[in-house]
Amino acid sequence: MSKLVLYGxxxxxxxxxxxxTLRALELEFEYIEVNLVAGEQKTEEFLQKNPQHTIPLLEDxxxxxxxxxxxxSYLVDKFGQSDDLYPKDLVKRAHVQQRLYFDASVLFMPLKNICGPFFYEKVTEVPQEKINNIRDGYKHLETFLGDNPYVTGDTLTIADFCCAATVSSLPAFLEIDPEIYPKITAWLARLSELPYYQESNADGAEKYISIFKDALTIV
Ligand SMILES: N[C@@H](CCC(=O)N[C@@H](CS)C(=O)NCC(=O)O)C(=O)O
Incomplete structure (x- = not known):
């Protein structure tokens, strides 16, 4: 069995x-904290592991x-007892991948474009356009969910984990109004019933949101 280390x-x-994903797969791993605000991702030692200086970083x-x-994707492919979380079927996998790329670009980048300048340059003014980008992501996600319990249909996949991890932190900048986004609201509530959700995501998301409470001005 590999020795897994997650830097985060x-x-x-x-x-x-x-x-x-690690907890859904019931994998053992070591967790190493990287303090981004202190610049630990830019040390020579970390850059040798990930020249892009981002977390998460997995060592296997x-x-x-x-x-x-x-x-x-790697964790499910290598360690999953089944392919439920990341289907091998080409069409199902393509749908999961579409949602993963959607998260990486449409959902996550607007978050990073606000929190990066805040943490590294102490920028507290946020142009309305950056908030509009978050709203666009919510609108698409609400449409994708439709009448399905999960973002690609009837089955929980890593696309739910990735999208939910971002979306549950985005209220730091724009509330998810349950009247406007009932599907997103119900989906997050559904995921929050997973036994490992609170520890893996909700605690950190709450802390993230609390950092930005009353800290930003939209201009
Ligand atoms: N698309 C990447 C984004 C990773 C990312 O930007 N992580 C942020 C923290 S949330 C980071 O490491 N920022 C430090 C930096 O870019 O130097 C992923 O999904 O892992």
Whole structure:
């Protein structure tokens, strides 16, 4: 059995996606905290492991994999007892991948584009356009969910973990109004029933949101 190490930080949404996947698969792993605000991702030692200086970073017996979407896919492919969380069927897999890319680009980048300047340059003014980008992501996700319990249909997959990890932290910048987004609201409530959800995602998301409470001005 490989020795897995996850490098992360408690408030990082993509780290939460990896924690959800690791715990769904009941895998043992070591967790190493990387303090981004202190710049620990830019040390020579970390850059050797991930020159893109991002967390999450997974170490599996000397192999380093970064980007939460790549990590979650790898974990299910390598260690999953079944392919439920990341189907091998080409069409089903394509649908999961579409949602993963949607998370990486449409959902996550608007979050990073606000929190990066806040943490590293102490920027507290947020242009309305950045909030509009988050709203666009909510609208698409609400449509994708339709009448399905999960983002790709009837089955829980890593696409739910990745999208939920981001979306549950985005209320730091834009509330998810249950009247406007009933499907997203119900989906997050459904995921929150997973036994490992609170520890893997909700605690960190609550902490993330609390950091931004009353800290930003939309201009
Ligand atoms: N698409 C990447 C995003 C990773 C990312 O940007 N992580 C942030 C923390 S949430 C980070 O490491 N920021 C530090 C940096 O970019 O230097 C993923 O899903 O893993």
């Amino acid at each position: 930080m408690d408030i990082s949404p993509p780290v939460h996606a990896c924690l959800l 017996d000397g192999t380093f994999i970064w980007d939460s979407h790549a990590i979650c």
